[in-house]
Amino acid sequence: MCGRIVQSSSPEEIAREFGAAIDPVMRGSWQPHWNVAPTATAVLIAPYAEVEEANGTVVHERLLTYARWGLVPHWAKDESLGNRLFNARAETVETLPSFRDAFKRSRVIVPIDAFYEWENPEHLEALGTPIAKKAPKQPWAFLPANGGHFALAGLTSIRAGANGAPLRTFTLITTEANAVVGRIHDRMPVMLNTLEERAAWLDERTPISALRSLLGPAPDALLNARRVSRAVSNAHNEGPQLIDEIPDESVGLGL
Secondary structure: OOOOOEEOOOHHHHHHOOOOOEEHHHHHOOEEEEEEEEOOEEEEEEEEEEOOOOOEEEEEEEEEEEEOOOOOOOOOOOHHHHHHHOOEOOOOOOOOOHHHHHHOOOEEEEEEOOOEEOOHHHHHHHHHHOOOOOOOEEEEEEEEEOOOEEEEEEEEEEEEOOOEEEEEEEEEEEEEEOOHHHHOOOOOEEEEHHHHHHHHHHHOOOOOOHOOOOOOOOOHHHEEEOOHHHHHHHHOOOOHHOOOOOOOOOOOOOO
């Protein structure tokens, strides 16, 4: 799963890297966050317009905007359903009613500075490195090895919220873990690792077969891992110190 992300870079920095326009509602309201959890507001990049140039080429513009983490499908009667739909599995995203429409028509990119994952006792036991199951779970942060941002594959939905105003929500797609994340957990978020992959993901014309090919684990070399404070386990805790590396006082995992 992926249940905690870091979005600390400014909208201007993200917009430059991803070639997006900044939603005016973000100006003056954005704040950096090092511990974004499901149901919180996060930043995503969505295609928002098609512009046909003189030569007939259709250009897809991009918009950097806010959304609530936890997908509320357009057909849902109760928006609290989104509290449970913060991840979509790559293996079933194309077929489950909660996600299949968004997978076909409403794909977005969630730019992040890092994500967190917690040691999974059952997974570690299967790997032959068991830990005490009753001990507090140890979090790890995963950061881009080459700088910049991770571009996570997401799905979005826009519908009327409880107050009648438009409500945009999103979910992150997860896949089997690569070797780096797999040392502590069996799942990781799907990453779009090249400009071509990002463009294909946002393009409504991309064939489903091509989309499926993007849903595998990221190459190991793109991620760095570090052991971080258990303070990140409380979603109310914030600040850049959450991604500081801490020493491993026990037998390490070789990360």
